[in-house]
Amino acid sequence: MKIKLFIILSIFLSSLYLYSSDFDIKEFSDPEKYGWDTPEKLYEARAELYHRQKLLQIYELRNQSVATNLIKSAFAPGWGHFSAGEYTKGQILLSMELIFLGSSYYFYDNAMEKYNKYKNSTYIKDINQFYEDASDPFFISQVFLGLGITVWIYTVYDSINSTESYNVRLWEEIREQNQSPGITFNPTGFTWRF
Numbered sequence: 001m002k003i004k005l006f007i008i009l010s011i012f013l014s015s016l017y018l019y020s021s022d023f024d025i026k027e028f029s030d031p032e033k034y035g036w037d038t039p040e041k042l043y044e045a046r047a048e049l050y051h052r053q054k055l056l057q058i059y060e061l062r063n064q065s066v067a068t069n070l071i072k073s074a075f076a077p078g079w080g081h082f083s084a085g086e087y088t089k090g091q092i093l094l095s096m097e098l099i100f101l102g103s104s105y106y107f108y109d110n111a112m113e114k115y116n117k118y119k120n121s122t123y124i125k126d127i128n129q130f131y132e133d134a135s136d137p138f139f140i141s142q143v144f145l146g147l148g149i150t151v152w153i154y155t156v157y158d159s160i161n162s163t164e165s166y167n168v169r170l171w172e173e174i175r176e177q178n179q180s181p182g183i184t185f186n187p188t189g190f191t192w193r194f
Contacts, residue, residue, distance in 0.1 A: 051178070058174050066163045073159035077152055080159030084166040093155045100148035107141035 036042040064083060073080035077097040081090030111134045118130035 055174055055178055058178075059171055062170055062174075063167045064163050066160055069159045069163040070156060073156045074152075077155040080155070081162050084159070084162040085169075086162050086166075089158075089162070093151060093158075096151050097148055097155070100144050100151060104141045104144035104148060107137040107144065111135075111138035111141060 036045060069080035069083050072083060076094075078090035078092075078094035081087070081093065114130050114134035114137070118127060118134055121127045121130055
């Protein structure tokens, strides 16, 4: 065991020595490899970096966490979509959830009412009839409950996509607001900002 450890350690140290002997500090610190052959270009690159850092700070203050919106959607369907600015989708998902769970509760209550009659019945024909009458609403309530759970899971999943698209839109909006005036060229044409 000691021999294997010694061999591994010696290989590691020899590779460090070989790597360090090839390192050239002049090549590493040469500003011309970045296109900074004049001090003006270096200052322009620093100004651009500072500008991007400022934009990133603005973005970090206004972006939304995927985990937070995921928890919001798990707590109340549509809440994560409302936070991400997708109000229509949030309203639709919340409405569907309320309809499905409300329908499930209605049919379950109807089934339990007939089931209580079944339990209190003493005549065999009434027992069979009440049991059959309770079975159909109970099945329908389970179907609506399954639909409600499906919508809930979809809402939680889709809140991730909504939050990510919100953050992308936010970044594009911040970049457009802080873009310097002039003509910019992009794949779809050009934009002239005043």
